[in-house]
Amino acid sequence: MTDEAAGRGNVVLVHGGFVDGSGWQGVYDALKADGYRVAVVQNPTLSLEGDVAAARQVIDALEGPVTLVGHSYGGVVITEAGNHPKVTKLVYIAAFAPDKGESVSTLIADPPPGAPVPPILPPNEGFLFLDRDKFAESFAGDLPRSQAEFMADSQVPWGVDALGGAVSQPAWQSKPSWYLIATEDRMIPPPAQHAMSQRIGAQTVEVAGSHSVYVSQPDAVADLIRQAAQS
Numbered sequence: 012m013t014d015e016a017a018g019r020g021n022v023v024l025v026h027g028g029f030v031d032g033s034g035w036q037g038v039y040d041a042l043k044a045d046g047y048r049v050a051v052v053q054n055p056t057l058s059l060e061g062d063v064a065a066a067r068q069v070i071d072a073l074e075g076p077v078t079l080v081g082h083s084y085g086g087v088v089i090t091e092a093g094n095h096p097k098v099t100k101l102v103y104i105a106a107f108a109p110d111k112g113e114s115v116s117t118l119i120a121d122p123p124p125g126a127p128v129p130p131i132l133p134p135n136e137g138f139l140f141l142d143r144d145k146f147a148e149s150f151a152g153d154l155p156r157s158q159a160e161f162m163a164d165s166q167v168p169w170g171v172d173a174l175g176g177a178v179s180q181p182a183w184q185s186k187p188s189w190y191l192i193a194t195e196d197r198m199i200p201p202p203a204q205h206a207m208s209q210r211i212g213a214q215t216v217e218v219a220g221s222h223s224v225y226v227s228q229p230d231a232v233a234d235l236i237r238q239a240a241q242s
Contacts, residue, residue, distance in 0.1 A: 019045065019046040019047045019048070019240070020047060020048070020075060020076055020077075020078065020240050021047070021048045021049075021050070021073045021074075021075055021076065021077045021078065021097075022042055022047050022048070022049045022050070022077070022078045022080060022236055022240060023049075023050050023051075023052060023066065023069055023070055023073070023077050023078070023079050023080065024038065024039065024049065024050070024051045024052065024080050024082075025052045025054065025062075025066055025079070025080060025081040025082070025085035025088050025089055025092075026051075026052070026053075026054060026082055026083075026085050027081070027082045027083025027084040027085045027086075027106070028056060028083060028084040028115075028139070028167070028169035028173070028174075029139075029140070029141055029150070029166045029167055029169055030162060030166070030167060031053060031054075031167050032051040032052060032053045032054075034082075034162075034223070034225060034226045035051050035082075035225060036229075037225075037226065037229025037230075037233075038225055038229045038232050038233050038236070039051060040229070041229055041230055041233035042233050042236060042237070045233075045237065047240065048073065050069050050072075050073065051069075052065050052066045052069050052088075053065065054066075054085070054088065056084075056167055056168070056169050056170055056173050057170040057172060057173060058170060058172045058173050058176055059087060059088065059091065059114070059172075059173055059175075059176020059177070059178075060176060061173075062088045062092075062173065062176075063088055063091045063092045066079070066088055066089070066092035066095075067092055067095055070092070070095045070097050070098065071095075071097075073097065075097070076097060076098075076099040077095070077097045077098045077099065078098075078099065078100040078101075078102060078236060078239050078240040079092065079093050079095075079098045079100070079101055079102070080101075080102040080103075080104060080236055081101075081102070081103060081104065081106050082104040082105060082106055082225050083104075083105060083106055083107065083198065083199065083222065084106075084107060084115055084169075084173065084174075085104075085106060086103045086104075086106025086107040086108050086109075087106075087107050087109055087114065087115060087176065087178065089101055089102075089103070089106075089182070090107075090108060090109055090178050090181050090182055090183060091178050091179065091180070091181075091182070092182075093182025093183070093186060094180055094182045094185075098182065098186065099186065099187075100186065100187055100188070100189070100239040100240065100242070101182060101183055101186055101187070101188040101189070101239075102188070102189045102190075102191075102235060102236050102239045103188065103189070103190040103191070103207075103208070103211075103213065104191045104193075104224065104225050104232055104235075105191060105192065105193040105196050105198075105199055105204060105220075105222055105224055105225070106190075106199075107199065107207065108183065108188075108190070108207040108208065108210070108211050108213070109177075109178045109181065110178070110181055110210070111178055111179065111180065111181055112177050112178065113177060113178055114174060114175050114176055114177045114178070115173075115174040115175075115176075116174045116175050117177075118203070118207075122200060122203070123200050123202045123203060126200040126202070126203075127149065127197040127198075127200070129141065129149055129197070129198050130142035130145035130146070130149055134171050137170060137171050137172070138168035138169060138170055138171065139168070139169045139170075139171060139174070140166050140168065140169070141163070141166065143163040143164065143166075146159060146160075146162065146163035146166075147159035147160065147163065148197065149197045149198055149222070150162065150163075150197075150198055150221070150222050150223060151163075151221055151222070151223040151226070151227075152195060152197060152221040152222075152223075153195065153220055153221040153223065153224075153227045153228075154221070154223055154226060154227050158226075159223075162223075181211075183211040183212070183213070187214075187239075187242070188211050188212065188213040188214075189213055189214045189215070189216075189235055189236075189238065189239045190204070190207070190208035190211070190213035190214070190215045190216075191215075191216050191217075191218055191224065191231070191232060191235050192204040192205060192208060192215060192216070192217045192218070193218060193219075193220045193221060193222060193224040194217050194218065194219050194220070195219055195220055195221050196220075196221060196222045196224075197221065197222065198222040199222065214238070214239075216231075216235055218231045218232075
C-alpha cells in the first residue's frame with residue numbers, strides 16, 4: 012500500500028444478487044484515482060454466512076480502518092460483516108438494510124402498494140434468476156441496452172439460502188451509516204429505501220438512477236463513499 016492510499020484509507024465494495032463485483036469498476040477507478048485502497052468482494056451468493064465470510068476475508072487482508080459499501084443484497088452482507096473491528100463506516104447503495112432477524116425474504120414480503128415487482132423467476136434447483144427479457148427494465152433502466160443485455164445474459168445464480176439469511180447483529184446500530192437512494196429503482200422501491208435509510212439513521216442522498224446506479228453513475232456513488240470515509 013502506498014503512503015497516500017494508507018492515508019486515505021480502505022474501501023471494500025460488496026455486490027448484490029444476480030451480478031458480480033465487476034460492476035463496481037467505475038466506482039473503483041474513481042476512488043483509486045483519489046488515493047484510496049479499494050478491494051472488491053466476490054460473493055459466492057450461496058448463503059449469507061458464506062458471503063459474510065468472503066467479506067471478512069477481504070477486510071482481514073487490509074491494514075487500517077475500512078469503509079464497507081454494499082449494493083442491493085450486499086447491504087445485508089455489510090450489515091453483518093460490518094461488525095468486523097476494522098470497519099468504521101457503512102455505506103448502502105440502493106441496498107437492503109435489515110434489522111436483527113431480518114433477511115431479504117422478510118424485507119420483500121410486503122411491498123408498498125403499486126410498487127413494481129422484480130421479475131424473479133421461480134427457483135431452479137435452489138437458485139434464482141431474473142427474467143432476461145425484463146432484466147433491463149427492472150435492474151438496469153439507465154444503462155445502454157447492450158450493456159443491460161450483457162448483464163442479463165451473464166447473471167450470477169442467486170442462492171435461495173442467501174435470500175433467507177437473517178442478520179444476527181446489525182452493524183449500523185453501533186457504526187455510522189450513509190445511504191444512496193436510487194429514485195428510479197424498480198427492484199427495491201424508493202419508498203422502501205427511504206424507510207430503511209431513516210430507520211438506520213443514515214446520512215442520505217438521492218440520485219436519479221436505476222437499481223444499477225453504481226454502474227450508471229459511479230461518480231455520484233464514489234462521492235458518497237468519500238463523504239463517509241472522510242467524516
